Every structure is written in C-alpha cells, then in structure tokens.
Amino acid sequence: MIRTRPRSPFRTAALGGTAVLAAAALTACSGGSGAAKADDGKDAKPDTRISVNLSGKQAKAGVPVKVTLSEGKLQRVTVTDSKGVTLDGTVSADGRTWTSARKAAPGTGYTVEARSADGGTAGAGFATAAPEKVNKLTLAPGKNSTVGVAHPLSIVFDHPVKNKAEVERHLTVTTSDNTVGSWGWMEDWSGKDRVDWRPREYWKPGTKVTLRAELNGIDSGEGGGWFVRDYTTDVTIGKNQLVKVDLDNHRLNLLRDGREVRDVPMSGGTPGGDKASWRGKTVLMSKEGTINMRSETVGLGDAYDKMVDYSMRLTWSGMYAHAAPWNARHMGSANRSSGCIGMDTGDARWVYDQVQVGDPFEVHGRDAKGTQALNNGYGEWNLSWADWQAKSALR
Structure with missing residues (x-):
C-alpha cells in the first residue's frame, strides 16, 4: 500500500494567462489549487511518489506526457490542456506509468491530476515553450x-x-x-x-x-x-461521372454511371508545340465561370486576351474546358486552340451545368504535348497504383 502524508499548503502562480498550481506533492512539476477531493467527498492526500516528466514554464513540446508512480499502481490520470481538451493515455502493464497518446503541443498550459490505487492523489501544472515558427x-x-x-x-x-x-x-x-x-x-x-x-x-x-x-x-x-x-x-x-476527351476525333463525351449522356464537338490545343493540350487523367479543379484569359500568364506571349465563359479549370498551368465561339469552324474537325478544350457556347454551358468539381476528365489522343505532370493540378491518376504507393513516406 502507498503511504501518504498530510495535505501540504498550496500556492497559485500565473503562467501565460493560465492559472498554474504549485505543491510539494509532485517531484517534477507544480501541483493543484487545493486539496484534491476523493470520490466520497473527503479530502484525499497528496502522493509524494508521483512525478511528471514535464515541468515549469518552458517545458519541451513534442514529447508525450508521462506520469510515474514510484511504487504501487496508478488508478486514474487526467491531463487537460488550456483549451479544456483532455489527452488520452494508457497505463503501463505494471501500473506504474501513464503515457499520453498525443504529444505536448507548444505554447500550451497543461493540468495534471493523478490518483493512486490506495487513494493518494496529486495535481500538477506545466506549460510548454511557445513555438518560434508555426506551420499551417x-x-x-x-x-x-x-x-x-x-x-x-x-x-x-x-x-x-x-x-x-x-x-x-x-x-x-x-x-x-x-x-x-x-x-x-x-x-x-x-x-x-x-x-x-x-x-x-x-x-x-x-x-x-x-x-x-x-x-x-x-x-x-x-x-x-x-x-x-x-x-x-x-x-x-x-454522382458517378466521367468526361472523355478524344483529341484525335475532336469529341467530348460525358458519361454518367457508365452511360453516355451527351457527345459534344470540340477543338483541342494546336498540335506540334506549346499550344497543344495535355493528355492523361486529369480532375476538374474548379468551375470558374467567366474569367479573363491572357496568353502572357501561360508563356504564350501576346497571342490572346479574352473574357471566356463557362471556364472549367483542369490544370494549374492553365488548361481549361470552356466556351470558345471564336473557334466555331474547327469544332469537331481540328485542334486549333491555345491548349484548352473549346466548345461552342451552348455545349459549354450544358457541360458546365452538369459537371462536378472532382469529375475526372480523361484526355486521349496523339495531338498532345505529353502527359499532365503529377503536381499540375491532380495528376496522380496517371501513376500506377504501385508507383503511387511508393510516394508515401511510410513505404
């Protein structure tokens, strides 16, 4: 059985705007605001044999909180941060150590409450050092x-x-x-x-x-x-939708649940240079409506500066599906755009209304300048499953 001592006097200290309580009960950190109460309402006695691995106002962040009992067994440990969030944790097989599942976060105050199996109790408080840099x-x-x-x-x-x-x-x-x-x-x-x-x-x-x-x-x-x-x-x-773009035959097909909903004539990028379209499995990133498209932003000089309707972004590099009424004579017969998938206004409006962000656009054909890069939008579908898995840091 764990022997306990009479209650020690407590003091309160301000720490980073959070009340932190000190007591002699814990060997490695500060303690509670007053005598702990047992479940029966009687004052429980502070346990001098319980210690915490973190202490003070500048404790190390990024490590688990550990509460250790020198002899006997721990019955319950509660660690709460300054936002009122409780850390989960587990007690070791011998009942001597409790370890939090999460690591202590930087710039955070923590309160520790521990109870031993024979009714001894202790409270503690510590705060971790503020981070020099925060990642979001x-x-x-x-x-x-x-x-x-x-x-x-x-x-x-x-x-x-x-x-x-x-x-x-x-x-x-x-x-x-x-x-x-x-x-x-x-x-x-x-x-x-x-x-x-x-x-x-x-x-x-x-x-x-x-x-x-x-x-x-x-x-x-x-x-x-x-x-x-x-x-x-x-x-x-x-919805289960897929858009197939055939650069060689100049057609765009919307399929829903595996069935063709509509076949649309289109004109892709001019083959043989930088104005060609990308091929591969891409993903509709956003529906942007009417936007200003300027050739300078995609490295094509001063070739165009237009307000374009029903714009659907497919890559970060500027490949869209959109209305292109100025290219009407080439719809369904030739690829003569500056890299995008152009349709007449009525067809573009219909496609725009039907598609969802996240729909796959599968672009096939010889008239392309290569396969969309992995990071140029969402290009991961162009990798085999094995090659994609290999990009995990845990492989």
Missing part, C-alpha cells in the same frame, strides 16, 4: 464538400515538411465503405510541400469520407515549424 496547411476539398469520383484529399503546407513520415502517421482517412487508398508526397505547383490521399480506383458515389490531421504538437522539421492545431474535413462523393 490548406485542405482540399473544403469542409462538407460534395465532389466527383476522382478528387483526392489534398494537403498543402505553408512551410517545408522534413519530418514527412511523422506527419503522415498523424493523418487518418476513414470512409463509409472501407475504401483502399494511400498518401503520396510531392512538390506542389506553388513550390510548397504537398501530400495527397488517392483511392486505388475512383471513389464509389455516395461514399462518406473524413480526414483527420491530428498534428497539434508535431514538429515539421528543420525550417518548417510546429503544428499547433488539428484539422478535420468531411467530404461526400457525388
């Missing part, structure tokens, strides 16, 4: 989105991620139908680090998807800084 991220699709069957889960980081494996371990994808998928790392078109989760095959329509990035307290590595919060996004997979 952008998630796509956005929260509560409904997207097409080809849209990956995509994360772009504000700062470099050197600890890719550690970060990937804290990214969890759950689906309503146990979809098989894998993470893959790349350099985004913007030059930032990016990681996408792609299913082995296109999503099944109606699938419910949740991405949890439990990154609070994780270090990005050199030059990247700390993550100081978690992220969650929920996505629903919409």
